[in-house]
Amino acid sequence: MKKKKLIALDIDGTITEKFSHTIPDSTIRLIKEIKNYSYITLVTGRMYSSSILTALVLDIDLPMIAYQGAFVVYPKTGEFLSKLLLDFDTAKEIIKFVIDRGFDINIFSESTVYTVRDNQKTRNYSSSFKVSFYVRRDILNILEKTKTDLAKLQIIDTEERIKKLEVEIRKNFPQVGILKSFANFLEVVNKNVSKARALELLMRKYGVERKDLIAVGDSYNDIDMIEYAGIGVAMGNAPDELKEVADYIAPPVSEKGVEYVLRKFVMEDI
Numbered sequence: 001m002k003k004k005k006l007i008a009l010d011i012d013g014t015i016t017e018k019f020s021h022t023i024p025d026s027t028i029r030l031i032k033e034i035k036n037y038s039y040i041t042l043v044t045g046r047m048y049s050s051s052i053l054t055a056l057v058l059d060i061d062l063p064m065i066a067y068q069g070a071f072v073v074y075p076k077t078g079e080f081l082s083k084l085l086l087d088f089d090t091a092k093e094i095i096k097f098v099i100d101r102g103f104d105i106n107i108f109s110e111s112t113v114y115t116v117r118d119n120q121k122t123r124n125y126s127s128s129f130k131v132s133f134y135v136r137r138d139i140l141n142i143l144e145k146t147k148t149d150l151a152k153l154q155i156i157d158t159e160e161r162i163k164k165l166e167v168e169i170r171k172n173f174p175q176v177g178i179l180k181s182f183a184n185f186l187e188v189v190n191k192n193v194s195k196a197r198a199l200e201l202l203m204r205k206y207g208v209e210r211k212d213l214i215a216v217g218d219s220y221n222d223i224d225m226i227e228y229a230g231i232g233v234a235m236g237n238a239p240d241e242l243k244e245v246a247d248y249i250a251p252p253v254s255e256k257g258v259e260y261v262l263r264k265f266v267m268e269d270i
Contacts, residue, residue: 006214009216068179085190098155106133108154113131176188213229235249236257
C-alpha cells in the first residue's frame, strides 16, 4: 500500500471565493472521498472561530491550522496540538506604535477581535469573515488588567501605507513575525509562526515525508508552505510572488482549481 500523502488546503481564494463561506458541493464531495486515501487538513490565516465551520462541513479529522500557523487544533474537539502567542509586552508596544502613527489596528485574542475605534475597515473585515468585534478605546489598559493572550495584530490600510509600516515594524520590532494575507493586510505574529512550521508538526505526528506533502494556496501568507511542500501549488488567482515559487499553477478558484489539483495529484496516483 502506498504511503498516505498530506494535503494542506488554504481556505479563502483556494477552496472558496475570497470572503465567502460557501464551498461548492462538488468540492465537499471530493475532499470527503480523498480522506479515504490521504490525510487532509486546512491551513488558514483566519482566526480559529471563523474557520471551524468550514472544517466541520468538510469533516476534517486532522488538526487544522489557523491564525497563520499560530494555532494547530482539532476542529471536532477543540483540543490544541500547538499554540504560539505574541509576547504580551511586545504586543502592547506595537499596538501603541501603530496607533501613534495614525493606523487602526485589530487585536486578536483566541476567539475575540478588539479595535480601538469603530472604523469601516474593521467593519468590512467583520462582515467578510463573520466575526464580531469590540471597540475598546482604552484597550491598552484593558489588556494590562486582563493579561489577555494575543494571537495576532492586524492592520488594514492602503497597500502603499502598509508597505511603509511594514518597514518600520521590522526595523523596530525584529522579535516578531510579519505576514500578509493580502497586499493591504499586515499581520504581526509570534516570530516562530508560519504555515510551514505548523505543517511540519503534523508531518511528524502522522509520519508523512516532505515529498508527500501537497500544499495549495493563493496568497502571500502561503509562500512559505508552498516553498516547503513536496508539491507546492499556487492557484491561478494567486499573485505573481506565489506563482514564482510554486511547482504547479492550478486553474483559479472561480474554475474550482482545487478540484483539478486533487484529481491530478491524489486521485490519479491512487
